[in-house]
Amino acid sequence: MTTKTIKSTASAGSIIPVLFAVVLGLGIITVTGHVQASTLHDAAHDVRHATGFPCH
């Protein structure tokens, strides 16, 4: 009974770091691939073309 309680608490708690990692990853992809600020765009220009992001 006690074991069950611990298990379910642990798995309910550990979805948060998974979601946080996904959001962080998508955030990085958005900055390197999509943000159109001109400095960022120029720096990432070749990568955006080669990695299939819409560039300009």
Add this chain to the structure above:
Amino acid sequence: MMRRMTCATPPASPATKQMFGRILTSALFAGAAAGLIAALLQLFFVQPVLLHAELYESGELVHFGGEAVSARPDLPGLFDEPMRNLLSILFTMLTYTGYALVMVALMSQAERQGHEITARHGIIWGLAGFVTFHFAPGLTLAPEVPGVAAADVGARQVWWVATVASAGVAMWLIAFGGNLVAYVIAALLLMAPHVIGAPEPDSFTGPVPTEIGALFAARAFGIGMAAWVLLGAFCAYFWQSETAHAEATA
């Protein structure tokens, strides 16, 4: 009994912290390694095609309407534009670290649902990631060589994000859905963005020869697939070793 129950709840917090640490560590290693290899492959195989296209984009070279132009002009070498190429390496590594964070997080979730994650499984994960982030949007918004005509960038980004999201869900359903309904939904999700259609330019104004455009798209997809396969294998490998390390020190 009550005492034991209350004691049992708090450890979830350190476990949660440790979980994020393991995802972050694995993703940083896998993303940096695969990103570096991807960047070098791109510099060697894709960049010369891009630089060639830029000669037509800038008007330095013109095909048709004049004398025949050599298909092998002098292009800047790998070390002629060090800052440009170093920035490309940095941004490729960052981008692949972003991909890795998403992939390792989903791997940890799949593992918790009872699926095995090994470096060999990682290869399939990598292919699924390639389809999701590169091939699915690229099927209609083909990898663009500089100078091609294209619709408004904001509209294309919206379509890109929607296509990646639906392809990602489709890949998960194909891998873990396990029944016909899931497969049918996955197929519909994969096809829908292309049936609806991506934003397209009103007219074609690209000055770049079609041979260069085709080679660029093929190279971008090929290098992308190779890099993603490595990324999948690395993510699974580092996730496994981080998990083994955590269990050994627990």
